[in-house]
Amino acid sequence: MVPRISQRAAHPLWSRTGFTLVELLVVIAIIGVVVALLLPAVQAARESGRRMNCQSNLRQIALAAHSYHDAMRWLPPASTATNLAGSSGFAAILPYLEQASAYQLYDFSKGNSEPVNLQAVSQRIQTYLCPSCVFVREVPNATCDANSRAPGTYAFCVGSNDPYGSSEPTNGAISTAGGGLTNLAAILDGTSTTFLAGESHWSFQDYKFTSGPCSGQVRGGFSYWSSPYPLATAFTTRGTFNPQAMSGDSLRLSNFRSNHPSGVNMAMVDGSVRFWFQYVDHSILDAVATRGGKENVNVPF
Numbered sequence: 092m093v094p095r096i097s098q099r100a101a102h103p104l105w106s107r108t109g110f111t112l113v114e115l116l117v118v119i120a121i122i123g124v125v126v127a128l129l130l131p132a133v134q135a136a137r138e139s140g141r142r143m144n145c146q147s148n149l150r151q152i153a154l155a156a157h158s159y160h161d162a163m164r165w166l167p168p169a170s171t172a173t174n175l176a177g178s179s180g181f182a183a184i185l186p187y188l189e190q191a192s193a194y195q196l197y198d199f200s201k202g203n204s205e206p207v208n209l210q211a212v213s214q215r216i217q218t219y220l221c222p223s224c225v226f227v228r229e230v231p232n233a234t235c236d237a238n239s240r241a242p243g244t245y246a247f248c249v250g251s252n253d254p255y256g257s258s259e260p261t262n263g264a265i266s267t268a269g270g271g272l273t274n275l276a277a278i279l280d281g282t283s284t285t286f287l288a289g290e291s292h293w294s295f296q297d298y299k300f301t302s303g304p305c306s307g308q309v310r311g312g313f314s315y316w317s318s319p320y321p322l323a324t325a326f327t328t329r330g331t332f333n334p335q336a337m338s339g340d341s342l343r344l345s346n347f348r349s350n351h352p353s354g355v356n357m358a359m360v361d362g363s364v365r366f367w368f369q370y371v372d373h374s375i376l377d378a379v380a381t382r383g384g385k386e387n388v389n390v391p392f
Contacts, residue, residue, distance in 0.1 A: 170319030243316025
């Protein structure tokens with residue numbers, strides 16, 4: 092009988108197929124370095140996409156404001172009632188954002204925090220939410236937020252002065268509660284160099300509830316899309332541009348701000364949207380925030 096020879100014996104030069112521990116550690120280290128190098132680029136690419144999405148939202152808001160103007164012959168006012176008890180311009184343009192169902196649920200004879208409007212104001216509308224916005228808490232919270240109003244991350248520009256109202260002819264393209272109605276013909280400074288709307292965020296860690304069951308907890312922001320209050324949807328360029336903390340200044344709630352690195356997306360009256368770096372000269376911001384100042388402005392783009 093011929094003895095059988097094993098394959099291993101027949102091929103004595105066969106080498107092992109596994110890795111040593113040292114080799115595995117080297118490979119893992121190399122992968123870690125590659126990931127560390129690529130992660131910032133991936134994050135930057137994602138943020139770029141979110142910023143473009145945010146710009147698209149603002150563009151839709153601007154186009155809806157123009158459609159509202161075509162129908163009503165004036166731009167949507169910041170508030171539907173002079174005493175701020177009504178609703179915001181964002182509620183007024185709902186039909187022009189394919190949100191007719193929410194608009195039909197809204198009783199404009201009642202305030203935005205009235206129970207009868209709960210079904211409308213509690214709806215999260217994606218066009219009103221920047222994908223880069225950081226929410227430091229759940230919004231709405233039925234315990235903390237009046238009438239469970241849904242958040243928004245955009246505000247109309249009502250000028251460069253006191254956000255609670257000014258009837259001066261040089262205030263914003265969007266009228267304040269007591270400033271009358273504005274049409275495109277009143278934009279004397281040009282529609283391409285006048286702000287229409289811009290961003291807000293909910294990440295003020297030092298803005299807290301001061302009363303009620305949530306007293307002492309982080310509030311973050313006040314931008315409910317249905318609320319006409321200056322702290323919510325009617326901003327000005329008065330004060331700090333793009334603040335990331337309250338720092339004891341409650342007026343910062345009505346300052347344009349974002350969670351994008353180094354700046355804020357702003358929509359112009361002509362429907363264009365631009366990214367404004369936070370270090371831009373404040374005199375330029377104030378000039379572009381007004382509709383009739385007749386300033387000679389060189390927009391930094």
